[in-house]
Amino acid sequence: MLRIRIIKKYIVACFSMLLIQVLSGALFAQNADSLKKVVNQPTLSDSIRVYAYIDIADIYIGSNLDTTLFYIKKALALGNKIGFKNGIGETYLEYGFYYLRTTMYDTAIKYFRLGEEIYNAIGNKKGLARAAKGIGHAYTSQEKYGLAIDFYTKSQHISESINDNNSTGEALSQIGSIYRELGNFPNSLSYYFHALNILEKMHNAKAISSAYTNISIIYTNLGDNNKALEYIIKSIAIDEQIGNKRGAIFSIVNMGILYAQTQDFNNALKCFERGWAISDSLHDEYWANTCKSNVAEAYFYLGKYEEALTIYKEVLKRSKEIREMIAAGSAQSGIGKIYIMQGKITEGIKYLEASYDVIKASGMKQPILETALALSEAYEKANDPKNALKYHKIYYDLRDSVYNEKSSKQIQQIQFDYELQKKEAQIEILEKKKAIALGKSEKQRVVMWALIIGLISLLIFIVVLYRSRQKEKSSKEKIVKQKEEIQLQASKLEELNKFKDKTFSVLSHDLRGPITAFSSTMMMLDEHIISPEEFKLLQPEISKQLNSLNILLENLLNWGRTYMKGQIAANPQNTQLNTIVKQTTALLTDIAANKEISLKNEIDNDTTVFCDPAQLDIVLRNLISNAVKFTRRKGAITLSAEDAGDNTIIKISDTGIGMSNEQLSKLFTINTDNNTFGTDGEKGMGLGLLLCAEFIKTNNGDISVTSEAGVGSVFTITLPKKG
Numbered sequence: 001m002l003r004i005r006i007i008k009k010y011i012v013a014c015f016s017m018l019l020i021q022v023l024s025g026a027l028f029a030q031n032a033d034s035l036k037k038v039v040n041q042p043t044l045s046d047s048i049r050v051y052a053y054i055d056i057a058d059i060y061i062g063s064n065l066d067t068t069l070f071y072i073k074k075a076l077a078l079g080n081k082i083g084f085k086n087g088i089g090e091t092y093l094e095y096g097f098y099y100l101r102t103t104m105y106d107t108a109i110k111y112f113r114l115g116e117e118i119y120n121a122i123g124n125k126k127g128l129a130r131a132a133k134g135i136g137h138a139y140t141s142q143e144k145y146g147l148a149i150d151f152y153t154k155s156q157h158i159s160e161s162i163n164d165n166n167s168t169g170e171a172l173s174q175i176g177s178i179y180r181e182l183g184n185f186p187n188s189l190s191y192y193f194h195a196l197n198i199l200e201k202m203h204n205a206k207a208i209s210s211a212y213t214n215i216s217i218i219y220t221n222l223g224d225n226n227k228a229l230e231y232i233i234k235s236i237a238i239d240e241q242i243g244n245k246r247g248a249i250f251s252i253v254n255m256g257i258l259y260a261q262t263q264d265f266n267n268a269l270k271c272f273e274r275g276w277a278i279s280d281s282l283h284d285e286y287w288a289n290t291c292k293s294n295v296a297e298a299y300f301y302l303g304k305y306e307e308a309l310t311i312y313k314e315v316l317k318r319s320k321e322i323r324e325m326i327a328a329g330s331a332q333s334g335i336g337k338i339y340i341m342q343g344k345i346t347e348g349i350k351y352l353e354a355s356y357d358v359i360k361a362s363g364m365k366q367p368i369l370e371t372a373l374a375l376s377e378a379y380e381k382a383n384d385p386k387n388a389l390k391y392h393k394i395y396y397d398l399r400d401s402v403y404n405e406k407s408s409k410q411i412q413q414i415q416f417d418y419e420l421q422k423k424e425a426q427i428e429i430l431e432k433k434k435a436i437a438l439g440k441s442e443k444q445r446v447v448m449w450a451l452i453i454g455l456i457s458l459l460i461f462i463v464v465l466y467r468s469r470q471k472e473k474s475s476k477e478k479i480v481k482q483k484e485e486i487q488l489q490a491s492k493l494e495e496l497n498k499f500k501d502k503t504f505s506v507l508s509h510d511l512r513g514p515i516t517a518f519s520s521t522m523m524m525l526d527e528h529i530i531s532p533e534e535f536k537l538l539q540p541e542i543s544k545q546l547n548s549l550n551i552l553l554e555n556l557l558n559w560g561r562t563y564m565k566g567q568i569a570a571n572p573q574n575t576q577l578n579t580i581v582k583q584t585t586a587l588l589t590d591i592a593a594n595k596e597i598s599l600k601n602e603i604d605n606d607t608t609v610f611c612d613p614a615q616l617d618i619v620l621r622n623l624i625s626n627a628v629k630f631t632r633r634k635g636a637i638t639l640s641a642e643d644a645g646d647n648t649i650i651k652i653s654d655t656g657i658g659m660s661n662e663q664l665s666k667l668f669t670i671n672t673d674n675n676t677f678g679t680d681g682e683k684g685m686g687l688g689l690l691l692c693a694e695f696i697k698t699n700n701g702d703i704s705v706t707s708e709a710g711v712g713s714v715f716t717i718t719l720p721k722k723g
Contacts, residue, residue: 035059050079050087054094061101065322068098089118089127096134103325105138112138129158129167136174145178152178169198169207173214185218192218206247209238213251220258228258249275249287256294260301269298289318293330300334309338329358333371336378345382352378369398385530392529570612570698574723577607577648581639584620592628592637599624600638607641609648610723615695619703622688623652623715630713631656643721650717659707667705668693 038044039052053075060067072094079087092115099108112134119127136151152174159167176191196211212235219228232255239248256271276291293315299308312334319328336351352375359367376391524530578601585599592599609616627637635655642649659667668689696703700720707713 046078046082047084047087050075050082050084051090053078054087054090057094057098061097065098065101068101072098085118085122086124086127089115089122089124089131092118093127093130093134096131096138100134100137100141103141105142108138109135125158125162126164126167129155129162129164129171132158133167133171133174136171140174140178140181145182148178149175165198165202166204166207169195169202169204169211172198173207173211176214180214180218180221185222189215189218205238205242206244209235209244209247209251212238213254216254216258220254220261223261225258225262229255232258245278245282246284246287249278249284249291252278253291253294256298260298263301265298265301269295269302272298285318285322286324289315289322289324289327293327293334296331296334300338305338305341309335312338325358329355332358333374337374340374340378340381345378349375349378349382369395372398389524389530392524396523570615570695572611572699572723573613575609575611575613575616576605577609577641577650578603578605580613580617580620584617584624585639587621588624588628591625595628595631596634597628597631598636600636602638602640603650604641607643607648608721609650610720611699611701612695615699616719619692619695619717620652622692626688627652627654627656627713627715630654644718646721647718648721650719652715652717653712654714655712658709658711658713659705660709664705664707668703 035052035056039049039056044052053071057068057071057075060071072091075094076088076091078084079091092111095111096108096115099105099111112131115134116128116131119125119131132151132155136148136155139145139148139151152171156168156171156175159165159171172191172195176188176195179185179188179191192211192215196208196215199207199211212231216228216231216235219225219231232251235251236248236255238244239251252271252275256268256275259265259268259271272291272294276288276295279285279287279291292311296308296311296315299305299311312331316328316331316335319325319331332351333355336348336355339345339348339351342348352371356368356371356375359371372391372394376388376395379385379388379391521530521535525532525535581601581603585601589599624637624639631637631654637655638651638653640651640653642651693703696717696719702718703715705713705715
């Protein structure tokens with residue numbers, strides 16, 4: 001259900017932005033005509049008029065961006081004229097939301113920061129919290145999730161400092177939404193329930209409804225339809241009770257998505273049509289367009305292709321007019337699939353390709369995966385095996401699962417904790433009421449006994465005071481020492497855990513690629529997607545992937561032998577350097593010869609170093625192997641050594657492709673994005689270089705690198721000459 005999923009993600013993002021604007025402090029009823037009448041009254045103060053202009057701009061942001069911009073400009077001009085700082089700050093934020101709506105995210109950030117400067121100067125913390133939240137929205141739209149979380153957290157902390165619980169709960173919900181998009185459902189639910197606890201205490205019905213809907217979306221993604229339905233029904237009930245029509249649209253559409261996920265497309269269609277009707281009654285073109293797209297989706301799965309095609313074309317036209325490119329991509333995908341089913345293969349592929357470009361730019365992995373599969377099947381029908389294989393490979397490379405047993409248990413625990421907190425809070429309230437009632441009847445007796453106990457306590461305190469002071473000093477010293485030890489242990493444990501997590505992240509990243517490529521190719525061979533002759537053409541690539549995997553596993557074994565106890569042990573001894581170099585180059589001569597690369601050993605026979613020979617062998621093998629990977633055919637790799645007093649300096653030079661400053665800065669670190677490819681497509685392993693750095697450090701040496709892109713690289717190792 002590609003288009004339903006795309007629209008589901010997009011409406012959640014847009015609804016979050018809409019909620020920010022509704023909670024921003026509107027002073028008038030949300031009715032454009034009545035506001036226009038009010039704003040023209042001569043008795044209205046200019047400061048109120050500024051806010052009225054902003055409110056009118058808010059109303060039109062979902063339907064007429066030109067009108068929105070017109071009133072924003074009027075608000076800013078009037079605010080500057082009267083020197084109304086709060087109004088100017090509010091207008092800058094409104095500019096930010098306008099540019100968010102037009103996908104000009106950097107410009108949006110610029111205006112949010114201008115608003116932040118104004119609010120910072122006048123000490124308006126509520127405005128600062130909203131500015132930080134707006135910047136978080138912009139970074140979320142750019143998929144810069146780390147920065148987005150930073151600014152949402154900043155908004156949360158500012159809101160907490162002024163006891164603005166509604167804004168705090170909203171910031172927590174936004175962080176939960178980011179973790180949802182990243183596929184981290186346990187963290188997402190944790191933030192949503194944290195927000196819900198705060199909002200329920202504030203009795204903020206609109207925000208509670210939104211939180212219920214967000215939680216429902218998580219359970220929908222997890223396939224727990226019963227839980228999803230439970231929370232979406234709660235949300236709709238609240239919206240109907242308070243007359244929140246826009247919130248009702250959001251909940252109703254998500255209920256339709258839930259029905260669609262369970263293949264109940266008739267009920268899904270009813271939900272989408274109901275949302276469409278409410279949107280039309282509110283003259284909200286964005287939501288109307290969104291609901292229409294979902295209606296078309298339901299028609300598609302009900303087999304009503306002509307009805308679906310008609311609506312998809314309307315959605316595509318309107319989406320381009322109001323610059324909703326993701327919705328346009330969804331419509332193009334639907335049109336493409338219908339044309340493919342009708343036998344219009346060429347025209348269908350054109351629409352699917354256009355959809356793929358839009359969705360790929362959005363970075364949404366699941367829709368990319370599904371569109372790639374649709375294109376692969378379309379090209380197969382068009383007898384175009386090259387493009388069919390291309391998109392089939394994209395599909396299999398992206399296919400992954402975020403649902404695992406650990407996540408399921410964490411989610412169950414979070415749900416349990418949330419229910420437990422509610423019950424404990426109810427019990428606590430009952431206990432307090434009981435204590436108050438009991439206290440009224442026994443007040444005098446409690447006071448009397450309190451006085452008696454107080455006198456006895458005072459006497460005891462006087463008796464033990466002197467002895468306590470004697471022990472206090474030694475106790476404090478022990479406590480300080482224990483605290484320092486605990487903090488040191490905690491710091492080491494945290495560092496080790498972070499290192500472990502990052503190491504396994506790299507291993508997972510590096511192992512998945514070769515294995516997935518090999519398994520996908522074998523699957524295609526088994527299923528006769530490719531012929532044995534085509535498989536032979538892929539054998540060089542498979543060999544490279546397996547060779548890359550072999551190197552990674554060898555480094556991993558060496559790493560496991562030396563690092564799993566928390567430290568690397570070395571057995572240094574006086575070592576003839578040339579002996580190790582000759583052994584290492586002998587192992588790599590054939591690999592270098594295949595690329596017509598010459599290996600030059602210019603090290604004298606009497607050169608010695610004081611180190612662990614086994615560890616030095618691993619270091620040289622990794623560095624020479626990397627040099628072969630990144631050196632062009634008919635290039636050269638030279639090993640040399642020179643005397644430097646008490647040390648020996650070893651150099652491995654190559655005439656390879658070199659590295660940029662950015663690449664140099666990432667060497668010797670654990671990162672999944674450190675992988676690069678050699679001149680023949682060989683994969684570079686970041687773990688090997690990290691292992692080299694650790695071994696050289698353990699042997700009291702130093703390793704460094706200089707490089708120039710297009711010229712080559714020089715790795716320099718400094719080791720003690722003698723023990």
